[in-house]
Amino acid sequence: MVGAALVGCQLWDQAGSLGAVIRPTTALGVAATTAAVAGWAAPALLRARVLRTAICPKLAGIGQLGHIALTFDDGPDPEGTPAVLDALDQLGWRATFFMLGAQVTRHPDVAAAVVAAGHEAAVHGFSHRNHLTRGPADVHRDVADAASAVLGATGARPNWFRPPYGVLTLASLRAARRVGLRPVLWTAWGRDWEAHNPARVADTVASHLRPGGTVLLHDSDCTARVTDSWRSTVQALPRLAALVDQWGCTVGPLRDHLARRPSPTDPAP
Ligand SMILES: [Zn+2]
Incomplete structure (x- = not known):
């Protein structure tokens, strides 16, 4: 997940838009892109108060x-x-x-x-x-x-x-x-x-x-x-x-x- 997230970040930096990134032509491409997007969005899960309080107490304030x-x-x-x-x-x-x-x-x-x-x-x-x-x-x-x-x-x-x-x-x-x-x-x-x-x-x-x-x-x-x-x-x-x-x-x-x-x-x- 972390590797996919890093790849996703690099893709975002290069392309600058999601539309430019998501053009997979193979099943592997679909899987890699899905993993990359999931990793990119993973920090959004920390909006769940219970989760961030448990694993990121400083981020939770x-x-x-x-x-x-x-x-x-x-x-x-x-x-x-x-x-x-x-x-x-x-x-x-x-x-x-x-x-x-x-x-x-x-x-x-x-x-x-x-x-x-x-x-x-x-x-x-x-x-x-x-x-x-x-x-x-x-x-x-x-x-x-x-x-x-x-x-x-x-x-x-x-x-x-x-x-x-x-x-x-x-x-x-x-x-x-x-x-x-x-x-x-x-x-x-x-x-x-x-x-x-x-x-x-x-x-x-x-x-x-x-x-x-x-x-x-x-x-x-x-x-x-x-x-x-x-x-x-x-x-x-x-x-x-x-x-x-x-x-x-x-x-x-x-x-x-x-x-x-x-x-x-x-x-x-
Ligand atoms: Zn606000």
């Missing part, structure tokens, strides 16, 4: 046990993001915001306000398209453009990457590595894009969250099923605080949650 990482996707949004920032300020929390490059380009001042308030900016891609439908060159360009947009608007170099829908492919992983980003998904989400129901958002988070976990919420309704979905998110935060207080955990961004990668400028151990 499992960090220090006395800490909860709080993350928001799909912003910045001129209404949702300031409301979330106000709510976080009242709780004394800082968080990581996985920004869309397209949203950053539209609202650079809002992106800058996130970092100015002490939060962490991260990359969610430029456009909110599933990587399973995109070729490797396209994915790399998307991730690189988003990282540039975030850096340009906030002045802060992002360290983390979360793909749209949490769907990773080999191309996603390669693009993140080339751009210098570390992929992180989540251990608990609130499904806050579905309906206006703060209690349900908080209960959904609580059903999977444990000390050391990472929470996924949204500060923008740009991909939500309901408008102003962030209102439920904001109202769910104090409920989440009550849960976390029971555990005695602190809440913060991913930079405080996961071990930092060694830097070339670090002193020798």
Whole structure:
């Protein structure tokens, strides 16, 4: 499977599109192509929370046990993001915001306000398209453009990457590595894009969250099923605080949650 995946990646690099790759003329070609495509898409299986928690805990956002990482996707949004920032300020929390490059380009001042308030900016891609439908060159360009947009608007170099829908492919992983980003998904989400129901958002988070976990919420309704979905998110935060207080955990961004990668400028151990 791994070999097939590598072959698949090379084919993708050369051809740049699935249509150019899938033209097998023999049964062996069909089998090889099927294996290559399966390997290329294999990381998408990690979207299954139970699977990634078991085999890739860092990718799932499992960090220090006395800490909860709080993350928001799909912003910045001129209404949702300031409301979330106000709510976080009242709780004394800082968080990581996985920004869309397209949203950053539209609202650079809002992106800058996130970092100015002490939060962490991260990359969610430029456009909110599933990587399973995109070729490797396209994915790399998307991730690189988003990282540039975030850096340009906030002045802060992002360290983390979360793909749209949490769907990773080999191309996603390669693009993140080339751009210098570390992929992180989540251990608990609130499904806050579905309906206006703060209690349900908080209960959904609580059903999977444990000390050391990472929470996924949204500060923008740009991909939500309901408008102003962030209102439920904001109202769910104090409920989440009550849960976390029971555990005695602190809440913060991913930079405080996961071990930092060694830097070339670090002193020798
Ligand atoms: Zn998203």
